[in-house]
């Protein structure tokens with residue numbers, strides 16, 4: 001059996017047991033696929049991890065960078081109380097439209113707002129609104145800007161907030177310091193920032209599964 005087949009089988013076992021069939025999530029993926037969105041959403045067991053982390057965090061306000069069809073957004077939205085708030089940034093208007101439909105079907109349209117545009121333009125606009133600090137930030141957009149997203153997350157959070165960064169291993173490519181790939185350099189810069197920043201305490205974890213070989217970084221905002 002190939003390694004990746006084994007990872008898929010174990011993920012199937014975990015997800016069938018722990019994240020059982022869910023019409024809302026299945027419909028979100030179906031509509032995303034029908035609209036031609038790439039299948040680069042988090043896996044179900046990863047989505048549940050995001051939900052659990054946000055719940056452990058006691059999150060009332062969540063910021064997401066990189067919506068796609070809103071699959072991870074639904075998992076995160078489910079961690080929030082009825083008066084919670086989630087803002088998610090998406091560059092592509094077609095992705096945002098699919099996400100809005102999926103969030104409405106999930107009953108999250110009062111809680112979750114999709115803002116369209118390059119996140120590096122949307123973030124300063126959000127900051128100008130002087131929003132209450134976000135308790136949880138999920139960064140999952142264009143990897144080349146990952147360190148900028150960490151910087152913005154720091155401005156928009158509070159001591160105790162949690163920042164999660166997706167896709168940090170990229171099949172091991174992250175260790176290539178000489179890589180000319182923007183995603184590798186962006187992620188390395190983000191990890192170096194987390195490591196060096198006096199207000200961040202972080203780690204990174206490799207993952208395997210139905211989404212291949214990748215990883216997450218976690219960083220807690222310190223006082």
Ligand code: SAH
Pocket residue numbers: 040041042065066067068069070071072073089090091092095117118119120140141142
């Ligand atoms: N979080 C989603 C997957 C996001 S995929 C999930 O797990 O379900 C990455 C998304 O980031 C894509 O939809 C892409 O269009 C968007 N994106 C890429 N560059 C961006 C940018 N500069 N600003 C905001 N979104 C961006």
Ligand code: DHB
Pocket residue numbers: 040041042140141166167
């Ligand atoms: C890609 C982006 C993602 O956010 C992800 O989780 C997997 C793949 C990509 O751009 O290929």
Ligand code: MG
Pocket residue numbers: 040041042140166167
């Ligand atoms: Mg991702």
